[in-house]
Amino acid sequence: MRDCIFCKIIKGEISGNKAYEDEDVLAVYDIDAKAPVHILILPKKHIKSVMELGSEDAALTAKLFKTAKELATSLELDKKGFRLVVNTGEDGGQSVAHLHMHLLGGRALGWPPG
Numbered sequence: 001m002r003d004c005i006f007c008k009i010i011k012g013e014i015s016g017n018k019a020y021e022d023e024d025v026l027a028v029y030d031i032d033a034k035a036p037v038h039i040l041i042l043p044k045k046h047i048k049s050v051m052e053l054g055s056e057d058a059a060l061t062a063k064l065f066k067t068a069k070e071l072a073t074s075l076e077l078d079k080k081g082f083r084l085v086v087n088t089g090e091d092g093g094q095s096v097a098h099l100h101m102h103l104l105g106g107r108a109l110g111w112p113p114g
Helices: 005-013 056-075
Strands: 018-021 025-027 037-044 080-085 101-105
Touching: 005 025, 005 037, 018 056, 025 056, 037 056, 056 080, 056 101
Parallel strands: none
Antiparallel strands: 018 025, 025 037, 037 101, 080 101
């Protein structure tokens, strides 16, 4: 956790362009954006990946999705569509070992993604 870049952003040790913040969640614009809107939605609690979510994290998990919905609505991504992505593990494309959700939108997104 000490070396986790997302934990450092959450603690304010590294700056991030905030899109949203409350006591449980921080959302920041991705510095390596893959779409016109690319926001990372992070739980402030360090959870390594989806595979480490427990039943005690149910409310936090719901809050991540609620935050994504509210951001998508406020940015008017809900009008044409957007994508939510949670990468898990190395082969799944997870590059930071801290659970996070990507909110992508602002253009047509192709399929398959990668």
